[in-house]
Amino acid sequence: DALWPRYVEANNRWIRDPAAANLQRQLNALISLPPGSEQRAERAEEAYGQLKAYLMMARPQKADATFLTNALTKAEPVRAGVWQFYGEHLAAHPAWAIRADPKLVAQARQVLLAQMGQRNAQATLYQQVLDMAAHQYPALNLHDMVGATDALTLFSTEASVPGVFTRQ
Structure with a gap:
């Protein structure tokens, strides 16, 4: 103290x-x-x-x-x-x-x-x-983004990207 x-x-x-x-x-x-x-x-x-x-x-x-x-x-x-x-x-x-x-x-x-x-x-x-x-752009899933390429054998997801963040 x-x-x-x-x-x-x-x-x-x-x-x-x-x-x-x-x-x-x-x-x-x-x-x-x-x-x-x-x-x-x-x-x-x-x-x-x-x-x-x-x-x-x-x-x-x-x-x-x-x-x-x-x-x-x-x-x-x-x-x-x-x-x-x-x-x-x-x-x-x-x-x-x-x-x-x-x-x-x-x-x-x-x-x-x-x-x-x-x-x-x-x-x-x-x-x-x-x-x-x-509301002006649709969401894109993996298939929409990779198109005709065969990326689906490498990637698999159900997620999507909101359309506002894409170029379409």
């Missing part, structure tokens, strides 16, 4: 605070990228995990040990074993919580919402195109 306060202080100074600063740097890097840039789109999924880990560090009662361990290990692979211990024990030690920067969190959320909204819009549009074309 006598060493616990010193452990908490050392943990915060040498492990927790550098990890939080690293996550903050990465989130700030995402925010500083130009809107609509390819890099911003590419980093969105990774940044989502970084923001989630950052928020878990600020709210230990909501921490998911497995996710947090993986996210921190990805951010700082050198300390993999430390992150497992930290992730598993964070929820039990609310004193280990960081103070999240509300401005950083709000900006990162805004960027991620814009990126994910753009992806959802693209996915919705793609699905609409598929749905419209699905």
Whole structure:
């Protein structure tokens, strides 16, 4: 018990605070990228995990040990074993919580919402195109695709390819 306060202080100074600063740097890097840039789109999924880990560090009662361990290990692979211990024990030690920067969190959320909204819009549009074309082209089975060639001695399947994905 006598060493616990010193452990908490050392943990915060040498492990927790550098990890939080690293996550903050990465989130700030995402925010500083130009809107609509390819890099911003590419980093969105990774940044989502970084923001989630950052928020878990600020709210230990909501921490998911497995996710947090993986996210921190990805951010700082050198300390993999430390992150497992930290992730598993964070929820039990609310004193280990960081103070999240509300401005950083709000900006990162805004960027991620814009990126994910753009992806959802693209996915919705793609699905609409598929749905419209699905009724215009018949599904093709193996016999339709290989025609007169004698491929049926090599292949056998009852599956078919939806017509929207064929050239016919």
